[in-house]
Ligand SMILES: [Zn+2]
């Protein structure tokens with residue numbers, strides 16, 4: 417599969433790593449070599465989607481979510497070429513986990529009100545109690561952190 421993807425994405429390097437991740441800076445896709453399950457190939461296709469669209473940076477959570485959706489659309493195109501079917505349910509699950517994560521970042525730690533992100537990346541301020549907080553930089557690979565459970569690598 418890596419061979420086939422390399423022939424489509426000729427400028428991208430595929431390297432074994434500890435998670436599925438697209439790195440725009442290095443122009444590389446890392447992947448979990450041990451994951452030979454269906455969801456592993458889907459994750460690989462998803463990262464290939466980011467790479468094919470050359471997703472570089474985003475400034476807001478909303479933009480990140482949009483790129484995630486676009487990457488899945490592109491992943492489906494690439495999957496078609498390889499005669500692979502990506503489960504629509506899996507895609508929705510991944511996007512939901514992104515939405516949940518973005519939502520939890522936007523809750524004021526002081527008064528628990530839902531707030532909006534500032535124009536600056538990773539900064540939130542609460543309109544209710546005026547608290548300000550920073551969140552860790554979000555990345556494209558967020559939803560593909562790998563977790564080892566009972567010696568099995570699962571994707572979350
Ligand atoms: Zn607040």
Ligand SMILES: [Zn+2]
Nearest residue numbers: 484487556557
């Ligand atoms: Zn992604």
